[in-house]
Amino acid sequence: MKIYKQPLNPNDTTHVKNCFKALTVQVQKGIPCLWYIDDMQASSRLFNVVPTGDDLDEDQTNKYVGTFQLNEGCLVFHVFEI
Numbered sequence: 001m002k003i004y005k006q007p008l009n010p011n012d013t014t015h016v017k018n019c020f021k022a023l024t025v026q027v028q029k030g031i032p033c034l035w036y037i038d039d040m041q042a043s044s045r046l047f048n049v050v051p052t053g054d055d056l057d058e059d060q061t062n063k064y065v066g067t068f069q070l071n072e073g074c075l076v077f078h079v080f081e082i
Helices: 058-063
Strands: 001-006 012-015 019-028 033-037 044-049 065-069 074-079
Touching: 001 012, 012 033, 019 044, 033 065, 058 065
Parallel strands: 019 065
Antiparallel strands: 001 033, 012 044, 019 033, 044 074, 065 074
16 A cells, blocks of 8 residues: 545546545645545545535535645635545
């Protein structure tokens, strides 16, 4: 197993191959990223980025991964595994 990162797009769904476990979400050099444990035996996973104030499906609330901020905190996004 190894640790990798995947850039995330705000307001979009990101497909991550071989994702064993999501570790954290942070902004690196202005780009939001998901760090995860990669395992060739693991299945692919989808992650949804939702801005504060947008609608959220109830079934996503128990799969919260993390929160990140852009534009000096003016924009706040939350990441959920689908």
